[in-house]
Amino acid sequence: MNKMSTAHKSYPEALRPVGELIEGKQTYESITDSITSVVLERPNPPGWMLMFVIGGMFTCIYGMSLVYLFAAGTGIWGITMPVAWGWAIINFVWWIGIGHAGTLISAILLLLRQDWRNAINRFAEAMTIFAVACAGQFPLIHMGRLWVGFFILPYPNTMGLWPQFRSPLLWDVFAISTYGSVSLLFWYLGLIPDFASLRDRAKNRFAQLAYGTVALGWRGSARHWFRYEMASLLLAGLCTPLVVSVHSIVSFDFAVANLPGWHATIFPPYFVAGAIYAGFAMVLTLALPIRSWYNLKHIITARHIDLMAKITLATSMIVVYGYAAEAFFAWYSGSEMERTMMWNRIFGDYAPAYWALILCNFVAPQFLWIKWFRTNVYGLFLICQFVNVGMWLERYVIVVTSLTKDFLPSSWGTYHGTFWDWMTYLGTIGFFCFLMALFVRFVPMIAIHEVRVTHHKMTGEHH
Amino acid sequence: MAQVFPPGANWLAKWSILFAILGVTLVVGVASAVYWSPVVTQVGVHKKQPVPFSHQRHVQGNGLDCRYCHTSVETSPFAGIPATETCMTCHSQVLAGQEMFNPVKESWDSGQPMEWTRVNDLPDFVYFNHSIHVNKGVGCSTCHGRVDEMRLTYKAETLHMGWCLRCHEAPEKFIRPKDQVFNMAWEPPSDQLEQGRKLVQEYNVEVGQLLNCSICHR
Amino acid sequence: MSHYDNQGPSVFGIAAEYDDPDQLLKAARSAWDAGYRDMDAYSPFPVHGLAEAIGFKRTWVQLTTLVAGLTGAAVGFGTQWYATVVHYPYDIGGRPLFSWPAYIPVTFECMVLFAAFTTGFAMLIMNGLPQPYHPMFNIDSFARASSDRFFLCIEATDGRFKLDDTKAFMEKLDPKPIEVSEVPA
Numbered sequence: 001m002n003k004m005s006t007a008h009k010s011y012p013e014a015l016r017p018v019g020e021l022i023e024g025k026q027t028y029e030s031i032t033d034s035i036t037s038v039v040l041e042r043p044n045p046p047g048w049m050l051m052f053v054i055g056g057m058f059t060c061i062y063g064m065s066l067v068y069l070f071a072a073g074t075g076i077w078g079i080t081m082p083v084a085w086g087w088a089i090i091n092f093v094w095w096i097g098i099g100h101a102g103t104l105i106s107a108i109l110l111l112l113r114q115d116w117r118n119a120i121n122r123f124a125e126a127m128t129i130f131a132v133a134c135a136g137q138f139p140l141i142h143m144g145r146l147w148v149g150f151f152i153l154p155y156p157n158t159m160g161l162w163p164q165f166r167s168p169l170l171w172d173v174f175a176i177s178t179y180g181s182v183s184l185l186f187w188y189l190g191l192i193p194d195f196a197s198l199r200d201r202a203k204n205r206f207a208q209l210a211y212g213t214v215a216l217g218w219r220g221s222a223r224h225w226f227r228y229e230m231a232s233l234l235l236a237g238l239c240t241p242l243v244v245s246v247h248s249i250v251s252f253d254f255a256v257a258n259l260p261g262w263h264a265t266i267f268p269p270y271f272v273a274g275a276i277y278a279g280f281a282m283v284l285t286l287a288l289p290i291r292s293w294y295n296l297k298h299i300i301t302a303r304h305i306d307l308m309a310k311i312t313l314a315t316s317m318i319v320v321y322g323y324a325a326e327a328f329f330a331w332y333s334g335s336e337m338e339r340t341m342m343w344n345r346i347f348g349d350y351a352p353a354y355w356a357l358i359l360c361n362f363v364a365p366q367f368l369w370i371k372w373f374r375t376n377v378y379g380l381f382l383i384c385q386f387v388n389v390g391m392w393l394e395r396y397v398i399v400v401t402s403l404t405k406d407f408l409p410s411s412w413g414t415y416h417g418t419f420w421d422w423m424t425y426l427g428t429i430g431f432f433c434f435l436m437a438l439f440v441r442f443v444p445m446i447a448i449h450e451v452r453v454t455h456h457k458m459t460g461e462h463h
Numbered sequence: 464m465a466q467v468f469p470p471g472a473n474w475l476a477k478w479s480i481l482f483a484i485l486g487v488t489l490v491v492g493v494a495s496a497v498y499w500s501p502v503v504t505q506v507g508v509h510k511k512q513p514v515p516f517s518h519q520r521h522v523q524g525n526g527l528d529c530r531y532c533h534t535s536v537e538t539s540p541f542a543g544i545p546a547t548e549t550c551m552t553c554h555s556q557v558l559a560g561q562e563m564f565n566p567v568k569e570s571w572d573s574g575q576p577m578e579w580t581r582v583n584d585l586p587d588f589v590y591f592n593h594s595i596h597v598n599k600g601v602g603c604s605t606c607h608g609r610v611d612e613m614r615l616t617y618k619a620e621t622l623h624m625g626w627c628l629r630c631h632e633a634p635e636k637f638i639r640p641k642d643q644v645f646n647m648a649w650e651p652p653s654d655q656l657e658q659g660r661k662l663v664q665e666y667n668v669e670v671g672q673l674l675n676c677s678i679c680h681r
Numbered sequence: 682m683s684h685y686d687n688q689g690p691s692v693f694g695i696a697a698e699y700d701d702p703d704q705l706l707k708a709a710r711s712a713w714d715a716g717y718r719d720m721d722a723y724s725p726f727p728v729h730g731l732a733e734a735i736g737f738k739r740t741w742v743q744l745t746t747l748v749a750g751l752t753g754a755a756v757g758f759g760t761q762w763y764a765t766v767v768h769y770p771y772d773i774g775g776r777p778l779f780s781w782p783a784y785i786p787v788t789f790e791c792m793v794l795f796a797a798f799t800t801g802f803a804m805l806i807m808n809g810l811p812q813p814y815h816p817m818f819n820i821d822s823f824a825r826a827s828s829d830r831f832f833l834c835i836e837a838t839d840g841r842f843k844l845d846d847t848k849a850f851m852e853k854l855d856p857k858p859i860e861v862s863e864v865p866a
Contacts, residue, residue, distance in 0.1 A: 028725060028829035154760060158499075160625025162764035171786035178790040182797040189801050192810075193827065197725070199467060200824040212467040216811035217476070219818070220826050222709075222722040224808045226732035230742045231804035235797055238746075242793045249786050452726040460703055465824040468813035476811035632769075674771060 019303040021116055021454050028452050035446050036201050038294045045293035052437040058430020065423040074144040076420040083403045083415035088142035090395040091425050095135030096250055101279025102128025103183055107239035116307055118450035119299050124283045125187045130435040132180040134428040168252035175249040186235050192218050194444040247275040260341035261402035270322030277315035280308050281387035288377050302375055309374040316365035345401040353397050360390025509615040510580040513566040522611035529603055529645050540592040547571050582616050590681045599666045600638045604647050611647040631673040635659030693816035693866040694836035697851045697858035702728040704856040705831035709734040711854055719839035723832040745803040746796050753795025757788040819865045
C-alpha cells in the first residue's frame with residue numbers, strides 16, 4: 001500500500017490520489033459483514049424505497065406503453081420518413097453505451113491489475129447487464145412486430161432463408177446477445193463465492209437454501225480457486241476485445257451507411273470512448289447514493305470515486321476529440337454534402353441540441369480537473385447528470401440531424417419525439433432502477449472475496 | 464449448523480441440471496416437430512367443402528383433363544375454379560336430384576357462385592403465376608401431387624418458401640417435357656438431371672433469376 | 682467423538698483452522714513436506730501459492746477455452762460461408778459471394794460466445810460443482826471459511842493418514858492452528 005502511495009508523489013497536487021482503497025481498521029469479517037448485512041438484515045433506507053417504488057411505477061408505465069405500441073403500431077412514436085429509427089435507436093445506443101463500464105471495470109482493469117476495481121466491479125457489472133437488457137429491447141420493439149423477432153437468427157426455417165450476414169444490424173444482434181450473455185456468465189461466476197458467504201451467514205432456512213442453491217456448494221477449496229482464477233483471467237481476456245467490439249459494431253450501424261455525418265472512420269473508437277464515458281458516469285450516478293444509503297463508504301471510498309471521476313474526465317476528452325475530428329473531416333473532405341451536414345448540425349434547426357451536447361460533454365466534465373469536484377459527492381453527482389444527458393443528446397444529434405437533411409432537399413423533414421417516445425424511454429429508466437433496486441436487495445453488491453484480496457494485499461505478508 | 468444440504472442434494476443438483484437441459488431440448492424438439500407437421504402445414508388434411516367433390520372420380524373415373532375445369536391455367540396466374548355452369552354440363556342430368564348436390568343446385572338457381580374452401584393457398588405477399596410454370600414444363604403433379612387419386616382434395620406439399628426454392632435453385636431436378644405437364648402419372652426418368660438440363664436450356668428457363676426476391680415478392 | 686479405526690468410513694479427514702492466509706500457506710507446505718498428499722486447503726478468497734503448496738499445479742481450463750474458441754470461430758465463419766456461398770448464393774451487382782471481411786464481426790462474436798461459456802462451465806465441471814453437500818461442512822466453524830477462517834484438511838484417503846498420529850501432527854504444526862478437529866464423513 002505504502003509503495004503505491006509513494007509512486008504517485010511525482011503527480012501535481014491536484015491530481016494526486018485521495019484516500020485509501022479500504023478505509024478504517026477492517027478485518028475479513030467486518031468486510032464480509034458490512035456487505036452481507038445489506039442482503040441478510042434487510043435495512044430499507046428511504047432512498048432505496050424511493051428507487052424501488054418509482055422504478056416499479058415506471059416499469060408499469062413501460063409495460064403500458066408497450067401494450068399500446070403492439071396494439072397500435074410504431075406510428076405512436078414520432079418516427080416517419082425521413083427519420084425512421086428515431087428515439088428507439090437513440091435510446092438503444094444510449095443504453096448499450098452505459099452498459100460498457102461493467103465489463104471494462106471487470107475485464108480490462110483486471111488484466112491491468114488495477115486493484116481498485118475490486119470494490120466496484122460487481123456493481124458495475126450488474127448495471128451493465130440491466131443496461132444491456134434495456135438496450136436490447138429497443139431494436140425488438142422498434143420492429144412493432146415483436147413476435148417475428150426471431151427471424152433475425154439463423155435457424156432452420158420454412159423459408160429456406162438466412163439472415164443478411166453482411167449487414168451491421170445483424171452484427172449488432174450477435175454482438176449484443178453475446179455481450180449480454182457473456183456479461184451475465186461473468187457476473188454469475190463472480191457471485192458464486194459470495195453466494196457461499198450468504199449461505200453460511202444466513203439465519204433463515206429459506207435464505208440458506210436459496211443462496212446455497214445458487215452457490216453450487218462452493219467451499220473455497222484451493223484447487224477450486226486455482227481453476228476459478230484461471231477461468232476469470234481467461235474470461236477477462238475474452239471480454240476485453242468483446243467490449244471493444246460491441247460498441248464498434250454498434251457504431252457500424254451508422255458508419256457503414258453512406259450518409260453524411262454517419263459515414264466516418266472515427267466512429268468506432270469515438271463510440272467506444274463515449275460508451276466508457278457514459279458507463280462510468282452511470283456507475284457514479286448509482287454508486288454515490290447507494291454507498292451512502294448502506295454505509296459502504298469504507299469499501300467504495302473517496303479513492304474509488306476520485307479514480308472513476310478521472311476516467312470520466314479522460315474519456316470525455318477523447319469524445320470531445322471525436323467531435324472536433326468530425327467537424328474537421330467535414331471541412332477537410334471538401335465534400336459539399338459533408339460541409340452542409342456539419343453546418344446544419346451546428347447552426348441548423350437542431351443547433352440547440354448540439355450546443356447543449358457541447359455544454360454537457362465538453363464544458364461540464366472540465367470541472368473534474370478540480371479536486372473539489374472529484375471528492376464532493378454532490379458536485380460530482382451533478383456533473384454525472386450532465387454526462388448522462390449529454391450522451392443521450394450526442395446520439396440524438398447524430399441520428400436526427402443527418403436523417404432530417406439527407407442528399408435530396410425534397411426529402412427533408414423534421415422530427416420530434418412524441419408523448420409515447422417519452423413514456424417508453426422513461427419506462428426503461430424505471431425498469432433499470434427497478435432491477436438495480438432488486439439487485440442491491442438480494443445480491444451482494446460488492447464482490448466480497450475480491451475486497452478480501454485487497455485487504456490481504458494491504459495487510460498481509462508479501463510473498 | 465454449517466451443513467445446509469443433505470448428502471442426496473449432490474445427486475439432485477447434478478441430475479436437475481441434466482434434466483433441465485434435456486427438458487429444454489425436448490420442448491424445442493417437440494415445438495419444431497409440431498411446426499413442421501400436418502397440424503401446422505395442413506399437408507394431407509382434407510378441407511370441408513360444400514360438396515364432397517372427388518377429383519379421383521372426375522379424372523380417373525371420367526377421364527377429364529385438368530383444363531376442362533381449370534381453364535385459365537395455361538394463360539393466367541390463376542388456374543381458375545370452374546363456374547357452376549361447367550358443373551352443370553353433366554350434372555344437369557347426373558346426380559341432379561341427390562341431396563349432396565343441393566349446394567350446386569342452389570347456386571345454379573340463384574346465380575350465386577359456389578364458395579369452395581381453398582386448399583392450396585399462398586400468402587398475399589407472394590406473386591405466383593400458374594401459366595409461366597405450366598408453359599415451362601412444371602407439371603401439375605409436381606406441386607399438387609396425385610390429384611387424380613384424391614377422393615377429397617388435400618394439399619400435397621407444404622408450399623413453404625423453402626419448398627419452392629428447391630426447384631427455383633435447381634429446376635432441372637423437376638422440369639418435364641411440356642407435353643407431359645398434364646400427365647398426372649408422369650415419373651421422372653432415371654436420367655432426369657441430364658434430361659432436365661436439356662429442357663431448362665430448351666425452354667429458356669433463366670436459372671440465374673429464379674432466386675431473385677422480386678421474382679415472387681413484387 | 683470416540684475412537685475411529687484407521688481410515689474408517691466415518692471420518693473424512695482432520696482439519697486445522699487458521700485465521701490468517703499466510704499461516705495456512707505455511708501449514709500446507711509443512712504438511713506436504715511431511716509426506717501428506719491427499720489434502721485440501723480452504724480459504725475465503727484465492728491465496729496465491731496455496732494450490733501449488735498442496736501439489737496442484739496444472740489446470741486444463743485454458744485448453745477448453747482454446748478448443749471452444751476455435752470451434753466457435755469455425756462455426757461462425759462456416760455458417761456465413763455456407764449461407765452466402767453454398768446454400769443461397771445471391772448475386773448483387775456482381776459483388777463477390779465470398780465476402781469474408783463482412784463475416785469477421787459474427788465470427789468473432791461466435792468465438793467469444795463459445796469460448797466464454799465453455800470456460801465457465803469447464804471450470805465448474807472440473808471443480809465437481811454443483812456439490813451442495815460436502816463433509817467439510819460438517820464442522821461448525823467451517824461456516825466461517827467463506828468469511829475469515831482458513832482450513833487445511835488432511836484426508837483419510839492419504840496413505841500416511843492415521844487418525845491419532847495425523848491429529849497429533851496437525852496440533853504441533855507451526856504456525857499453531859486455532860483448532861484441530863476431526864471431519865466426520
